[in-house]
Each structure stands twice: as C-alpha cells, then as structure tokens.
Amino acid sequence: MSADIIDSWKTTLPCTRAEAEAIDAADDLAIDAVIMTTETVEDDVETWRLDAYTEHEPGPDMIAALKALVPSAADIAPQVEALTPADWVAMSQAGLEPICEGRFVVHTSAHPVDPPPGGRAFLIDAGNAFGTGHHATTSGCLAMLDGLADRTFANVIDVGTGTGLLAFAAAHLWPDAAIIATDIDPAAVEVTRENAVENGVPGIALVTADGALDDAITARAPYDLVIANILAGPLVSMAPELAAISGPNAVIVLAGLLETQRQAVVDAFAECGVTLDAVDRRGDWTILRLAAGAERYMPSRPFDPKGRDGWALDI
Structure with a gap:
C-alpha cells in the first residue's frame, strides 16, 4: 500500500x-x-x-x-x-524516547538503546495495545516490580497485559517463575505474543479472558504475584476474583487508577482481606502494592462484577 x-x-x-x-x-x-x-x-x-x-x-x-x-x-x-x-x-513512534525504571529500559525501534549493567532493555513499539512503558501507570508498575527484585515469586499473573511489558519484566526478575499474561482484547494477546518473540522472552502462557474467571487462569491459581494495570472501575469490580486467585500473603500490584480513585480501590480490596502496603504516586496517577491475607480469600457468596453473578469458586 x-x-x-x-x-x-x-x-x-x-x-x-x-x-x-x-x-x-x-x-x-x-x-x-x-x-x-x-x-x-x-x-x-x-x-x-x-x-x-x-x-x-x-x-x-x-x-x-x-x-x-x-x-x-x-x-x-x-x-x-x-x-x-x-x-x-x-x-x-513520535516522541517515544527511551525510558528507564530501575534496571529496565523500554525503547522503540526508532530509539534503540543498550540496557544498564545488569539490566534489561525491552523493544516495545507503540501500536494496537496499551503499555509501551511511557504512561505513568506502566512505568510505575515497572518501578514497583523492580522494587520487589529481592523477593522470590513462583507463580505470576499479569491481568490486562496490553503489550506484555510487565510480564516480560517479571520473567526477567524471576526467570524460574511460571508466568501467565491475559487480556480481554485478542489483539493485545497477539501483540504480546509478537513482542515476546521480538524480545526473546520464552515460556509466558497467553490467555484471552475477561477478568480472572477463565478456566485457564483459575486452574493455575493460587498466584503469589498478581499484576493488574487496567482501570479503577474494573479493579473495584474485580477485587473479589483477583483476591480469590491470590495465594496467602501474595503481592498484588494495581495501576490504571487516578489518585482520586485510590480509596475506592483500596476499600474494595480491603473487603477481601487485602491490605495496602505501598503507594507510588505519579502526577494524577497512582500505583498500589497490596498484600493478601495470611489465609486465602474465598468468597462467601456470588458477586457481580459485570455479569459474574453466580460464579462458583473452584480453584
């Protein structure tokens, strides 16, 4: 053409x-x-x-x-x-200069760059999926994950993966972990697949799913690290299911919310026994790190995040 x-x-x-x-x-x-x-x-x-x-x-x-x-x-x-x-x-590609967050560098084809010593560079071109690293929510999640590098995680899920960037970062930090990346948009899942090949990141399971109720997701639960960079509304409505797939004392990283929406998200997860651990505010946007309870959360009744009434928890 x-x-x-x-x-x-x-x-x-x-x-x-x-x-x-x-x-x-x-x-x-x-x-x-x-x-x-x-x-x-x-x-x-x-x-x-x-x-x-x-x-x-x-x-x-x-x-x-x-x-x-x-x-x-x-x-x-x-x-x-x-x-x-x-x-x-x-x-x-316009204006997408490389960004650095901790040991990670994210760049486009137009602006190649080498990683810092001991770090990792990811090539993520802007396209049909959210998450190039240039938005405060994505870069903030990178920083939050980088801050967890001294911990060990064995089972990780990236809900609403977009370009796959956060799943790739998790794979670099915890190469022995089982990692699954999911998105409601099939195009985003395909973009993640292509980016994984481009960046030489093998072994990430990919699932097209609405939320965390898909059989392919629940079959791999519980997760000890849950990442969800989506929007405040879905985070509130999905709090019970995200808490339910989290293991005891799991770490949950949430983003896509404005500072004005923080309390609503924190309150929704608190109802599921998940407590706030850390906050990274970047302008109007806020990234949260939460901790699941010592006992795994099990919903006592059906709940309704967007038509999910009657879901029988069997994970």
Whole structure:
C-alpha cells in the first residue's frame, strides 16, 4: 500500500479530564470508532483531548456522537485528518524516547538503546495495545516490580497485559517463575505474543479472558504475584476474583487508577482481606502494592462484577 492511500480518519476534539474519565469508564460507547483520551497539559483538568479513529470519513452523525461525549466542545469545530499507513507509523513512534525504571529500559525501534549493567532493555513499539512503558501507570508498575527484585515469586499473573511489558519484566526478575499474561482484547494477546518473540522472552502462557474467571487462569491459581494495570472501575469490580486467585500473603500490584480513585480501590480490596502496603504516586496517577491475607480469600457468596453473578469458586 503506498503512503498516499488513505487508511483511516482521525477526529480530534478538546475535552476535560472529567469527560475523559467518563469515556474511559464507559462499558460501551456505541460508537463505531476507536476512542482515545490524552492529557495535553500536565495536571490541568481542563486541557485534555479526545481522538477518534474511524475507517471512513466522519459524517455529521459521527461528529454529533463524538460531541455528545465531550459537551465542553459543543461549539468547537473538530479537527478531521485523513491518515495513511505512513502516518500511523510516524504517530506511533513520535516522541517515544527511551525510558528507564530501575534496571529496565523500554525503547522503540526508532530509539534503540543498550540496557544498564545488569539490566534489561525491552523493544516495545507503540501500536494496537496499551503499555509501551511511557504512561505513568506502566512505568510505575515497572518501578514497583523492580522494587520487589529481592523477593522470590513462583507463580505470576499479569491481568490486562496490553503489550506484555510487565510480564516480560517479571520473567526477567524471576526467570524460574511460571508466568501467565491475559487480556480481554485478542489483539493485545497477539501483540504480546509478537513482542515476546521480538524480545526473546520464552515460556509466558497467553490467555484471552475477561477478568480472572477463565478456566485457564483459575486452574493455575493460587498466584503469589498478581499484576493488574487496567482501570479503577474494573479493579473495584474485580477485587473479589483477583483476591480469590491470590495465594496467602501474595503481592498484588494495581495501576490504571487516578489518585482520586485510590480509596475506592483500596476499600474494595480491603473487603477481601487485602491490605495496602505501598503507594507510588505519579502526577494524577497512582500505583498500589497490596498484600493478601495470611489465609486465602474465598468468597462467601456470588458477586457481580459485570455479569459474574453466580460464579462458583473452584480453584
């Protein structure tokens, strides 16, 4: 395909952080577009951006649907841009300089770099999955895992793996551990598979699953390290199942939540006997390290995180 062939369209509108959070928390926006929200000025709640990617040029109905998501932009003309395959490559790599967190370096193809002595470099190109390491939640998780390097883990799960980066970091720190990486999005699982090959990380089991209730996940429980870098809403609703697959005294690393959402997440896990151990705040975002109780958590009744009512715990 030549670089001048239009591959898709990008529609951009300004928005507020509150609008962005509402979009991110929505289960189904009923819009035939890939929606992304971005903070454009750090710590400015009024200066965010919505980008919508569509296969066809957006018409009046699509524009109206997007504006309904961001009422603050009701009187603003959207910026509509035709994208070519070359545009996608340029966008995915633009500005993604290598990052360093502890012994880890994460870089793209456009910015190769050597790891520090005793460290590990991962090549993670931006693409169809979240988790290049450049977002505060992912880099914060890397730092949190790096801080656990002196501990030993035998059974690790990365829920919502995205690009696979955190699972790869775990494999480097604990090469003898059994590691499983899961995601609700089959595309993310495939990206993780490709990244594992690219980075020479063998042996990670991959599962496409909604939450932690899939048979392939529960069959390998209990886990002594649980990583979940997703969003605050799913973390709250999934607290019982994440606690249930955790072994006694397991470490649970959570991210994808804003500082304003921290207490709701902590409270949800506290109800499952999981207590807060450490916090890493990065701007508006917060990474949590929690500790499971001395006895394994077993739900006493069915619970409902998004249609999971009636789940019989058998792990």
